[in-house]
Amino acid sequence: MEGGGWSWEQRALVNELIQGMEVARQLSFHLKGTPSVENAESLVQRILSSYEKALLILNWSGPVGQQPPQAAAVTATVAAAATGSGSGSGVPESPLSMNGSPRSEDFDGIKDNQAPIDACKKRKTMPRWTDQVRVNSENGLEGPIDDGYSWRKYGQKDILGAKYPRSYYRCTYRNTQNCWAIKQVQRSDEDPTIFEVTYRGTHSCSFGHQQTVVTPPPASPEKQEQIKHNFSSSNQQQPPPGEALLNLQKGLKVDTQDLAKRETVPFTFPSTYECQNSNFSQSFLSPATPEPNYNHVSPFVNSFGGTHTFQHSDSDLAEILSAQTSATSSPMLDLDFHLESFELVPNFSYAPGFFS
DNA sequence: CCGATTTGACCAAT
DNA sequence: ATTGGTCAAATCGG
Numbered sequence: 452m453e454g455g456g457w458s459w460e461q462r463a464l465v466n467e468l469i470q471g472m473e474v475a476r477q478l479s480f481h482l483k484g485t486p487s488v489e490n491a492e493s494l495v496q497r498i499l500s501s502y503e504k505a506l507l508i509l510n511w512s513g514p515v516g517q518q519p520p521q522a523a524a525v526t527a528t529v530a531a532a533a534t535g536s537g538s539g540s541g542v543p544e545s546p547l548s549m550n551g552s553p554r555s556e557d558f559d560g561i562k563d564n565q566a567p568i569d570a571c572k573k574r575k576t577m578p579r580w581t582d583q584v585r586v587n588s589e590n591g592l593e594g595p596i597d598d599g600y601s602w603r604k605y606g607q608k609d610i611l612g613a614k615y616p617r618s619y620y621r622c623t624y625r626n627t628q629n630c631w632a633i634k635q636v637q638r639s640d641e642d643p644t645i646f647e648v649t650y651r652g653t654h655s656c657s658f659g660h661q662q663t664v665v666t667p668p669p670a671s672p673e674k675q676e677q678i679k680h681n682f683s684s685s686n687q688q689q690p691p692p693g694e695a696l697l698n699l700q701k702g703l704k705v706d707t708q709d710l711a712k713r714e715t716v717p718f719t720f721p722s723t724y725e726c727q728n729s730n731f732s733q734s735f736l737s738p739a740t741p742e743p744n745y746n747h748v749s750p751f752v753n754s755f756g757g758t759h760t761f762q763h764s765d766s767d768l769a770e771i772l773s774a775q776t777s778a779t780s781s782p783m784l785d786l787d788f789h790l791e792s793f794e795l796v797p798n799f800s801y802a803p804g805f806f807s
Numbered sequence: 808c809c810g811a812t813t814t815g816a817c818c819a820a821t
Numbered sequence: 822a823t824t825g826g827t828c829a830a831a832t833c834g835g
Binding site: 610617635 | 823824825827829
Binding site: 603604605606607623 | 810811814
């Protein structure tokens with residue numbers, strides 16, 4: 452699974468750093484050409500996040516990143532124990548603003564130390580984190596970004612105490628590539644413009660990023676149905692001038708402000724952003740129970756061709772949101788990964804050529 | 808025709 | 822017993 456003698460924790464660390472570098476690189480490039488501040492900011496966010504994660508991995512618990520200057524109001528909430536606890540009053544917002552802890556994946560109480568195999572399949576043991584994405588109801592969905600991951604909705608459920616139903620999605624490549632990433636999208640009762648996207652597990656599929664399909668922005672959630680109709684009949688690509696928006700792959704609460712529809716350079720992330728854990732996924736994930744239905748999916752066509760179909764329903768927003776969040780979610784954290792248990796040698800150094 | 812979504816039923820956890 | 826999560830048949834849509 453992992454190359455050479457590298458523990459995958461180390462690889463994880465390196466990956467994070469690499470990402471940071473990559474994004475930084477893009478940022479610099481981006482700044483040269485465009486005046487789009489927003490986009491730049493989102494990139495900055497990603498950079499920070501990557502580094503924070505790296506520090507986390509190093510078991511460094513200091514106050515990490517301080518909010519960026521005029522930060523694009525980015526805030527991610529760590530999933531509180533129960534996602535569904537959003538009942539009535541207590542809006543699940545426990546804005547543990549991420550300042551100090553990057554997307555601190557909440558390792559959903561790993562009861563028993565089960566074999567990695569089960570770990571991946573038992574949602575209980577999957578790392579989980581929640582991101583809140585705010586949508587500008589007026590402008591409609593502004594940042595229909597697609598992180599490249601394709602999700603397949605497999606259920607919807609009314610949640611006690613919640614006004615809006617919760618949607619369940621799983622990676623399209625679950626069966627073809629044993630990618631067990633799933634997510635749940637729940638609209639906040641209090642603030643309908645906020646969607647909470649809870650991720651569980653991270654992608655082990657090797658497809659899905661790169662592709663920069665821009666999801667046509669639906670309008671306000673309320674109009675879902677209408678939209679659905681409109682789209683289905685005529686254009687399914689209602690391209691508002693600027694939408695590609697940040698390819699924000701980070702799970703964060705994107706504030707309306709930043710989502711401002713400034714056009715942005717539809718940059719595509721380099722291969723570095725591919726699911727890096729496709730390696731070990733193979734070793735940990737068991738041969739998945741063959742599901743009669745979805746076996747014949749051609750991952751390539753979908754992921755790269757951007758065959759993303761945009762169904763505009765509750766899920767649209769959901770999907771869109773997903774885009775922003777899932778993408779970079781540290782791929783290496785999905786397995787039972789206990790930071791505590793591992794101590795990385797501080798002076799652990801990687802040779803330049805290591806990455807390649 | 809194929810793949811995605813919908814939606815009620817079923818299952819598991821609490 | 823209740824509720825959240827998943828399954829899977831039916832249905833939709835390109």
